Amino acid sequence: MNKKFVKVLFQELPLLVSKGVLTEESADRLRKYYETEPDNDRNTLLIMAGVAGALLIGLGIILLLGHNWSALSRPVRAVISIGGLIAAQAVSFFVILKERQSDNLKESVALFWALMAGAAMALISQTYNIPGDTAVFILTWMFLILPIPYLMKATVPMIIYVAGITAWAMFSGFAKFSFFWLLLLPAIPYFLWVIRREDHLIRSSILSFVMASAVALISGIGFFELFGSFWVVVVPSVYAVFYFLSKFEFEGTNVSWQHPLSIIGRLGLFYLLIIFTFRSGWDDLDILSEFSDNRFFEGGYFFFAVIGFCFVAASLYLYVYSLKREKNGIVTLGALPSLVLAVTFLKLLFAGFPAALVFNIFLFLLSLRHMAFGLRTHNLREINIGISFLFVLIAVRFFDVEISFIAKGIVFIIMGIMFLCFNFFFARRIGGVR
């Protein structure tokens, strides 16, 4: 919550009441609503401090054991590794039994427990010179700690789990990417439970941020590997689905880090859109031949391919849905997968189809739309977004080596004149109003 805003609001309240804008009653209700906020802030701070404490102690123990004390005999090492784990379990059990459990205690104890399971595994690996298979080490550790979030109702171990299985997939290579989705499944009930509770925005936001990043990363790399040139449709679909789903994210907050899906979705779509404005990528596109000999009809990859097609279908459906329901306009970032699909299709029919040009125009329209919307609603943020989109487009094209200097120069000058005209008209209109 924006504290400055609350302060200003509280200062204004008496004035608003005296002028009859608000009744005394509603002013009181406003005060009550905003006064509960600091409490939430304090709780967040406590959780953060507790988690940082447990994290530092747990990692510190892992580091101390990492020194590999040659004075410790094998039996002593066995006792330390198993004993440390059992001690962490005992503390956790004590916390579970406690009648009134504070979130900050649960989170820090659960985190410590998860780290001690890792420490036990690390110490054993060191003692018996277990071969350096990082992927296996991570996966065993993640299996051991998966039940902890459910038992303790604690989110931090689940964040470790999701980050861990992502790291595992990266270490294991693409051949095992399909298993990532299976490993992600057991995290989903917890995730749904947390976002439904909504009472601690920080925990649910960080978890959804980590989950969305993990899905974006693995599907980005995986679909790129699996689908060959067809990634141009599949990968934007993932981000578009995030983008549309972000509309269902928690309302009642303007803080952007609390909208992870929105951030990741928009950034991903924008980045891809920039890539699509380059001509060379489209010239190298060879969908049909890659489609015919692609491996996604093989058993292991089939599951992954199905997920890819689900993303495409979902993104198209959500786009049409948003057109119907929200009157959001045709030109939005969420339109990217549909546009790519259409352009790819046309490119297949007519080899000379100017695909990159379409995306340049699309980005241009998108920036205009943001600017127009911002001007209409006096929303400076929207105007800035539109202007920055435009400047990115200009910069990218200015340094684009694929277009001749003459063509670039002429287009730039024409557009410059258009903007000056617009400026002139607009200034006159505003002047007229004055």
Place this chain on the structure above:
Amino acid sequence: MKNKLKITAIFFLIIAMVQVIVPLSMILKRETTLKYGKELKFKVAPIDPYDPFIGRYVALNLEKNYAPRNKNLKIIRGDTVFVILKKDGKGFAEPSGISLDKPSDEVYVKAKVLSVSNDKVYLDFKLNRYYMEEKAAPGAERVYRKYAGKKNAYIAVKVKDGFAVINGFFVGGVRIEDILKNMNG
């Protein structure tokens, strides 16, 4: 409420047991191998990297990381095979053959096929790390460099039922930890 707590407690106990059993079985399997396994020596060439979670180690490259290829056996990269081990004239282990079935009366270890050439099968024995005390691992690499070519560097490995556990790292027949102790002392 009481009932719910009971279920949680039972669930907790199961999880806690599994969490303990996994590392415990890791320990037991290796302890029995070290106690009852047959000892083999593999010549190695070590270097010194580190693992953020587990600590510093000496990375081991086995000199004989291949076995002669039997052309009747169909083997591809990634297969897990049984490698039959013999001792050469100087007492070092030497892979003498590969089998897809468990050998009955020979000493063998499980290994993963890295690649297959015309007459050799290259193998990953999963004997690639020897963890040492933080300050000692770089010292071990120096010792190896100093004696390279003059003395043999090898790891002693205990093998039982195809499972191998490293039991020590030696240069010229002396435990590396002892060499380092004498150098510093």
